[in-house]
Amino acid sequence: MPRRRTAAAAIDRRRFCVMLGSYLNQGAKLERAAGTDDRGQATFGPALAVRCRKQRRGRLALTSQDATRLQETVYYLMTPVSEGDKLDGLVVKTVNDWVGLNGGQTGYKAVV
16 A cells, blocks of 8 residues: 655655745756657757756866866756767767765766
8 A cells, every 4th residue: 555645745845846846046058859850860858947056077188198088967857868968069968866965866966
């Protein structure tokens, strides 16, 4: 038999959603991968506006010739996203679960 939610649990859930909504105070354009065309090029569906939090990360990579600065952006979202989708016109490289303080999945962490 499924467990019934208590009123206190419902209130805690609403507070958490309000708090998370204030954290996700930026926007992004999400284009889901739809497949490939007759030439093998990736095709994408219509763009959707999603709420997110963007964090830019830079790192220094050493090559045989010189040092190169690599830039990547991490998107924190509640909307499901997959590898191969586009966020703000850039292809998503990796997607991980965004785990909250309670140990449960809060959303998604996508790196482009």
